[in-house]
Amino acid sequence: xxxxxxxxxxxxxxxxxxxxxxxxxxxxxxxxxxxxxxxxxxxxxxxxxxxxxxxxxxxxxxxxxxxxxxxxxxxxxxxxxxxxxxxxxxxxxxxxxxxxxxxxxxxxxxxxxxxxxxxxxxxxxxxxxxxxxxxxxxxxxxxxxxxxxxxxxxxxxxxxxxxxxxxxxxxxxxxxxxxxxxxxxxxxxxxxxxxxxxxxxxxxxxxxxxxxxxxxxxxxxxxxxx
Amino acid sequence: xxxxxxxxxxxxxxxxxxxxxxxxxxxxxxxxxxxxxxxxxxxxxxxxxxxxxxxxxxxxxxxxxxxxxxxxxxxxxxxxxxxxxxxxxxxxxxxxxxxxxxxxxxxxxxxxxxxxxxxxxxxxxxxxxxxxxxxxxxxxxxxxxxxxxxxxxxxxxxxxxxxxxxxxxxxxxxxxxxxxxxxxxxxxxxxxxxxxxxxxxxxxxxxxxxxxxxxxxxxxxxxxxx
DNA sequence: TACAGTATTTGTACGGTGTGCAAACAGTGT
DNA sequence: ACACTGTTTGCACACCGTACAAATACTGTA
Numbered sequence: 001x002x003x004x005x006x007x008x009x010x011x012x013x014x015x016x017x018x019x020x021x022x023x024x025x026x027x028x029x030x031x032x033x034x035x036x037x038x039x040x041x042x043x044x045x046x047x048x049x050x051x052x053x054x055x056x057x058x059x060x061x062x063x064x065x066x067x068x069x070x071x072x073x074x075x076x077x078x079x080x081x082x083x084x085x086x087x088x089x090x091x092x093x094x095x096x097x098x099x100x101x102x103x104x105x106x107x108x109x110x111x112x113x114x115x116x117x118x119x120x121x122x123x124x125x126x127x128x129x130x131x132x133x134x135x136x137x138x139x140x141x142x143x144x145x146x147x148x149x150x151x152x153x154x155x156x157x158x159x160x161x162x163x164x165x166x167x168x169x170x171x172x173x174x175x176x177x178x179x180x181x182x183x184x185x186x187x188x189x190x191x192x193x194x195x196x197x198x199x200x201x202x203x204x205x206x207x208x209x210x211x212x213x214x215x216x217x218x219x220x221x222x223x224x225x226x
Numbered sequence: 227x228x229x230x231x232x233x234x235x236x237x238x239x240x241x242x243x244x245x246x247x248x249x250x251x252x253x254x255x256x257x258x259x260x261x262x263x264x265x266x267x268x269x270x271x272x273x274x275x276x277x278x279x280x281x282x283x284x285x286x287x288x289x290x291x292x293x294x295x296x297x298x299x300x301x302x303x304x305x306x307x308x309x310x311x312x313x314x315x316x317x318x319x320x321x322x323x324x325x326x327x328x329x330x331x332x333x334x335x336x337x338x339x340x341x342x343x344x345x346x347x348x349x350x351x352x353x354x355x356x357x358x359x360x361x362x363x364x365x366x367x368x369x370x371x372x373x374x375x376x377x378x379x380x381x382x383x384x385x386x387x388x389x390x391x392x393x394x395x396x397x398x399x400x401x402x403x404x405x406x407x408x409x410x411x412x413x414x415x416x417x418x419x420x421x422x423x424x425x426x427x428x429x430x431x432x433x434x435x436x437x438x439x440x441x442x443x444x445x446x447x448x449x450x451x452x
Numbered sequence: 453t454a455c456a457g458t459a460t461t462t463g464t465a466c467g468g469t470g471t472g473c474a475a476a477c478a479g480t481g482t
Numbered sequence: 483a484c485a486c487t488g489t490t491t492g493c494a495c496a497c498c499g500t501a502c503a504a505a506t507a508c509t510g511t512a
Contacts, residue, residue, distance in 0.1 A: 009480080009487080009488075010478095010479065010480045010481070010486065010487045010488065011478070011479060011480075011486085011487045011488030011489060012477070012478035012479045012480095012487095012488070012489050012490080013478085013479070013488095013489085014488090014489070015489080015490080038468080038469065038470085039469080039470060039471080040468085040469075040470085048490075048491090049490065049491050049492080050470085050471085050491095051471075051472085051490075051491065051492090052489075052490055052491075054470095054471070054472090055488085055489060055490075059470080059471080060469095060470065060471090110339065110340060113336065113339050113385050113386070113389050114336060114389060114392070114393075115389055115392045115393075116389055116390045116392060117389075118410065123414065123419055123422055124419070126419075126422050126429075127418075127419045127420075127421055127422045130421035130422060130425060131421060134421065140421070140424060140425055140428070141425070141428050143421075143425070144425035144428040144429055145428060145437060145440055145441070146444070148429070148432045148437065148441070149379075149440075149441040149444055149445075151386075152379060152382045152383045152386055152441065153375075153378060153379060153382060155382055155386065156378045156379060156381055156382015156383070156385065156386075157378045157382070159339050159382065159385070160339070160377075160378055160381065160382075163339050163340060163341055163342055163343075164342045166340070166341045166342060167340075167341075184344065188349065193349055193350070193352075193353045194353075195353055195356035195357060195360065195366070195369075196349055196352050196353045196356060198366060199356060199366055199367070199369070199370035202366070202367050202370040202371060203352075203370055203374070206374045211371060211374065214371055214375075215371070215374070215375040215378065217448075218372070218375055218445065218448035218449050219375075219444065219445060219448055220448070221447065221448035222443075222444035222445055222446070222447035222448030222449075223444050223448075235458080235459075235508095235509075236457065236458045236459065236508065236509045236510070237457090237458045237459025237460060237507075237508055237509075238458095238459065238460050238461080238506070238507035238508045238509095239459095239460085239507085239508070240459085240460070241460080241461080264497080264498065264499080265498080265499060265500080266497080266498070266499085274461075274462090275461065275462050275463080276462095276498095276499085276500085277461075277462065277463090277500075277501090277502095278460075278461055278462075280499095280500070280501095281459080281460060281461075285499080285500080286498095286499065286500090
């Protein structure tokens with residue numbers, strides 16, 4: 001991901017950068033969903049033969065990793081700064097910001113769950129959470145466990161929200177998605193699934209920031225010290 | 227998924243059933259990871275031309291849905307029966323059983339996050355959770371929200387645990403996976419990420435039943451009424 | 453028993469995928 | 483001017499999902 005020109009080397013200058021390739025992949029992902037981010041499509045987008053991509057990345061998985069890292073880099077950590085209130089408020093702000101950043105590129109979300117998130121920005125997010133949870137008074141081991149719980153909740157929630165749209169890009173407005181779910185739930189047989197049928201209107205609203213924040217606060221309740 | 231022979235119809239008898247195809251897909255998934263579950267591979271496994279699969283399923287996505295449903299059907303709900311103690315114990319037993327069932331087929335886990343889980347077994351799981359949470363004293367709306375929180379936690383946790391292995395099948399033993407993570411974390415720069423570096427040993431244990439249960443109990447703490 | 457009708461299966465084919473290999477090319481240091 | 487090296491390309495391979503038409507196997511009816 002570094003664009004260092006490596007001054008003393010021979011051969012022709014590179015026509016591209018890794019960032020340009022990642023950007024092209026993300027553009028295709030946003031425009032046409034997860035299946036559109038093919039090596040051939042990316043290469044065409046940046047005006048190069050498909051094989052040229054392999055000069056910059058060893059394989060497609062590496063490109064995907066680059067896209068994931070890019071997205072995690074777009075998470076604004078200042079929203080959880082020291083002037084943002086209590087540690088709870090700051091964790092909540094970071095979680096909401098994470099959801100915003102990821103839902104801005106729904107086509108890329110399924111790619112995150114495909115492999116481990118161990119890049120620099122993923123680690124930075126982890127470090128930030130550890131700081132916030134240390135401020136909360138948790139000892140380091142509990143802070144780490146709690147940080148992972150928060151990460152699992154956030155990514156799980158966002159992934160399931162995107163999965164509900166099964167890869168349609170871009171993400172329709174929340175109200176439309178909720179309305180569509182409500183329609184689908186109308187077919188639930190109340191005889192066999194009485195509680196599910198009765199809860200249909202609440203379940204329709206699963207894919208919303210409100211549910212995300214509600215669940216987040218239950219998790220925060222659970223990890224609060226004392 | 228029904229094997230009804232439909233007695234009064236013409237044409238040759240089917241050579242297969244939907245269940246056989248789903249079984250073949252699952253076998254391939256278990257043996258060789260997510261990429262092995264191709265239509266062609268499945269067809270070869272059941273001894274039929276690739277196109278024949280399309281007599282039983284409209285497209286590959288439907289086969290995948292069948293696999294997901296099969297897996298959810300393998301979740302043993304009796305582990306959370308009325309004689310299993312408090313509502314917390316029963317929810318925990320169900321969650322642990324869900325993890326067991328899914329980690330038995332790690333290659334299939336990424337497929338679950340690819341689309342909405344709205345099949346009969348998924349709804350039955352939801353219904354069971356609603357029952358357990360009603361027993362806990364939650365009103366229907368909160369029970370539904372809490373059920374979704376639990377589902378998000380369980381599937382998010384399991385999906386991330388599988389992702390950490392990036393599709394290797396079968397799942398290595400927990401100790402091996404934790405040891406491998408610990409090795410990887412040794413490269414974390416303590417200067418820029420002091421808390422993460424210090425927490426490496428805890429973070430290595432993220433992919434364990436112990437962490438899963440710990441987080442589960444924090445969630446249960448958060449949703450407990452009163 | 454012969455026939456018509458239909459559901460199943462297959463052969464073939466199309467356009468797509470990731471990516472390996474060898475040749476062509478472009479730029480730098482000597 | 484030349485050798486060297488990294489970049490890019492053309493071509494090819496094996497594989498993918500799946501559409502289409504032909505062949506096949508079975509049932510209900512005449």
